[in-house]
Amino acid sequence: MEANHGSSGFASLLLAVLGIAVLVFLVMPIFIVVPMSFSATRFLSFPPTALSTRWYLEFFGSPEWTRAAWVSLQIAFVTCLLATPIGIAAAYGIHTASGKFSRAAYTVLMMPLMVPHIIVAVGIFFIYARIGANNTIVGIIVAHTMLAVPFVLITSLSGLQGFDMTQERAAQSLGANRLEAFLKVTAPQIKGSIIASALFAFVSSLDEVVVSLFLSGGASSTLPKRMFVALRDEVDPTIAAISSMLIIASLAIGLAAMIATRKRA
């Protein structure tokens, strides 16, 4: 489809203008927040009339905000440590086994992506209320792990699909056991996908709002929960500073994941 199939110049131009406009619409809101977060005034203007790091200092000087950020980072880290092996094991199981069971298991494991988060949140809240797990960091970690499993599953499955499984069987016929064969032969070759899936698991937990809104509170409040609650009351400019930092973090993680999976190909 790369060749120009004889359409008029005007139509092509119109299409290009439209395409670029949509790309600007996609990217602009995200990049406008960053300069605005350096506004000196309480009302965030663009471009800022006077620059300052006031809202960043506000964030780092507030025990509430920094505590929430720390809680979120810890939760995201442990979620990543748990969801990555669970997801990879499942991907490996689905990839090597075949038939109805693995197909059904795949659908079940993808469910966290399909069920609206508000329903997930209400459901877990109800279960946690019975066992006293609401407002605990462990409770949020387990919930976030469940939500992150499909991300790991998709990413590592696509890695496994590009890998020639006969290599692993060859290793086994040469005397390696299954685990050895996976760790020494398969894992190094799908390393990119494994790294990418761990990064996606981390970021999915770091950004998660709705479930944390229900399950976390007080000292266990995550950063997105505090941001959401603050936004409901007033548009606090500190959030612009936090958002900018989150944007930079997501971009770095997203690019890292993209580079990691590209190397594999």
Added chain:
Amino acid sequence: MPVLQKKTMLLLPGLLIVGALLIVPIVWLLGLSFVSEGRLSLEHYQRIFDDPTYVKSFAITFQIAGTVTGLTILLGYPLCFWMLRLKPLWRGVALTCILIPFWTSLLVRSYAWLILLQRRGLVNTWLQGLGLANEPLALMYNVTGTVIGMTHILLPFLVLPLFASMQRIDGDLMRAAAALGATPLFAFWRVFFPLSLPGLTAGGLLVFVLSIGYYVTPQLLGGGTTVMAGQLIQRNVELFSSWGAASAVSVVLLGIVLLLFWVMNRLVPLDRVFGG
């Protein structure tokens, strides 16, 4: 029943956690939705059809989801079609522009629109500067704000599967049509568009299905007036502690969502939709 293969044991941790935290609560909610004052009853479902608040909420949910789906198709289809003609380098740049919002937190994107759409915000300043509006328009804390924010957030979910499916269309077909005398528009309409339909339908369904379950964006950009089904659930739980009502709404919403995913899966396998 055959003995479980050793390999399927690898699926157990994942199935266990999804089972305990997703399947069990859903079954629980399902049970709860049929109980009222300790007796079996359809009261909670009856309410969804009788109570104007509920009817209105479901109506606005579908209205917003439909509008958002329509807008993402309107914006996304030309974008994808244009991207097909780009050289690999520029196509990569365009794809990165689509992935950047995809990677960014939903909350951050809703916040960005909160700043942009406010009365003295950038969009109003521009509209007035261009002479398109005489006074600041009410662009948020209403349906308009919700639709703008959700369109922005969900556009990548349409574009990624649609673009992937368009890339699989054989370009020679269009050239053959042209060689046989078809005008570009005719070739597009009779050859390319029908071939892109499965991808478009899958992407559109995905956007629609994600829209009807949305909570964060309508809550922040919709103000108190736009109550979508997700917010109806939250209000029933947090404000009124009426679990029966919340669970019935959840069951109806989930039923629609899963049905649409099932339809989508028939058109394009799920892993392709999510895998991009």
